Amino acid sequence: MALFSQKNARKQLDEEAGKVNRADLETLLDRQQAIEAKVKGSGKLKRFSADIKLMFSMLRDYWNGSYRDIPWKTIAAVAGALLYVMNPLDFIPDLIVGIGFVDDVGVVALCLKLVESDLHKYAAWKELNDEVTQSTQAD
Incomplete structure (x- = not known):
């Protein structure tokens, strides 16, 4: 049996x-x-750096009210995954060299799978919004 399975990731x-x-x-x-520093220094989580930055951007835009076209369950899943990564004493403590981030990777990967379409919609909105902002500032 796997040390940390998709079933365990979903439960967490x-x-x-x-x-x-x-x-x-x-x-x-x-x-x-x-959290971003922890991700960059973790090895296994590092491949999710861009996704985690996008997650934070989405949370920030949700928090400040500029992006609300998203269900709360998506916001809660993203926040839950990031809170899990933030906790050093989770299912497999991060202090265990070599395997300490396996559970964090599983939780983040599952979260990305569950919120993929909402994250893509947000990324498209963000790109369009950034283009409009840049065009307005250039005028």
Whole structure:
């Protein structure tokens, strides 16, 4: 049996997402740099760096009210996954060299799979919004 399976990842993600409230978004946004640094230094999680930055961008735009075309369950899943990554003493403690981030990878990968279409919609909105902002500033 695998040390950390997709079933375990779903259970952990569901638990974290079920506990997420709006105050948790503020905590996550305040800890963004620390979480991104952890991801870059983790090896296994590093391949998700761009996705995690996009997740944070989506959470920030949701938080400040500029992007609300997204279900709360997606916001909660993303926040839950990031809160899970933030916790060093999760299912497999991050301190265990070699396997400490296996569970974090599983939770982030599952989250990305579950929210993929909403994340793509957000990325398209963000790109269009950035283009409009740049065009307005150039005038």
